[in-house]
Amino acid sequence: MLMLMKHLLTIFLLAMMAISCRQRAGTETKAKEKADSLRVEPAANLLPSKLVAPKAVVPPKLDGLPDDSCWFLANWQPIDQNWVGQLYDSLDFAGRYKVAWDAGQLYILAQITDDTLRTTNKPLESYLNDDALILYIDENHSGGDHQYNYNAFAYHLRLDDRTVDVGADSSAHLFPGHCTVNRNTRGNTTTWEIAVRLYPDNYKDNATNTPVELKEGKHIGFAIAYNDADRGPARDNLVGSVYIDGDNKNIAWIDASVFADLLEAK
Numbered sequence: 001m002l003m004l005m006k007h008l009l010t011i012f013l014l015a016m017m018a019i020s021c022r023q024r025a026g027t028e029t030k031a032k033e034k035a036d037s038l039r040v041e042p043a044a045n046l047l048p049s050k051l052v053a054p055k056a057v058v059p060p061k062l063d064g065l066p067d068d069s070c071w072f073l074a075n076w077q078p079i080d081q082n083w084v085g086q087l088y089d090s091l092d093f094a095g096r097y098k099v100a101w102d103a104g105q106l107y108i109l110a111q112i113t114d115d116t117l118r119t120t121n122k123p124l125e126s127y128l129n130d131d132a133l134i135l136y137i138d139e140n141h142s143g144g145d146h147q148y149n150y151n152a153f154a155y156h157l158r159l160d161d162r163t164v165d166v167g168a169d170s171s172a173h174l175f176p177g178h179c180t181v182n183r184n185t186r187g188n189t190t191t192w193e194i195a196v197r198l199y200p201d202n203y204k205d206n207a208t209n210t211p212v213e214l215k216e217g218k219h220i221g222f223a224i225a226y227n228d229a230d231r232g233p234a235r236d237n238l239v240g241s242v243y244i245d246g247d248n249k250n251i252a253w254i255d256a257s258v259f260a261d262l263l264e265a266k
């Protein structure tokens, strides 16, 4: 009899423990659901910017003139998101761009209105304080951190024809040969025509790196911005092509997740 009671008591205690565990698990699930519902995702993730780039059957002639056949196929996209700086007007800065591609390179046409063009002969020290067109390129559209690595590139195309990005050693470096650039300035408007080779995230400094081949249906992460320096010692504005949520909008040089999803179409 005593054995039977002990047995029943054991079963009762085990049943109570099981019920308690289930209740606790349920409470944890509810707490997680509540936390998930309260979490505000970056708008860039909720509403990812999407771009479609046509294939350039004939590569554009990089002469700063927008009369190539691929530019008639591509749509203008705005550069109108003020990531850094005070309000500006359309005399101070206005910008728009188009993108096309072929197997070898990505092509960008940018039309930039800027009231004062300024550069120095110190590309590595002053690349943030001089006028520059910046291309943000994430070859495999992985998103994520690219601050001090080559998960993505942020090419600062300068008016002195040099290209600067931050390297894996966290210092600014020149990246000759990655971008071919030509410009044509009339009045306050400069037309930039650029070809870019896309390097994969296993890019190595001081080594032979092979650019990837582009093809129809491939997605890359892409954004473009203009670093507008006019008369002060530092830049006045950094104006980009993608909406960035939150107070700190100067994150495209760090986080490739804010780039637009660019599809290489027919």
Ligand SMILES: [Ca+2]
Pocket (backbone or CB within 6 Å): 060, 061, 062, 063, 064, 065, 066, 067, 068, 193
């Ligand atoms: Ca041209």
Ligand SMILES: [Ca+2]
Pocket (backbone or CB within 6 Å): 091, 092, 093, 114, 115, 116, 228, 229, 230
């Ligand atoms: Ca300006």
Ligand SMILES: [Ca+2]
Pocket (backbone or CB within 6 Å): 138, 139, 140, 141, 142, 143, 150, 151, 152, 201
């Ligand atoms: Ca990447």
Ligand SMILES: [Ca+2]
Pocket (backbone or CB within 6 Å): 114, 115, 116, 117, 118, 131, 228, 229, 230
């Ligand atoms: Ca300027």
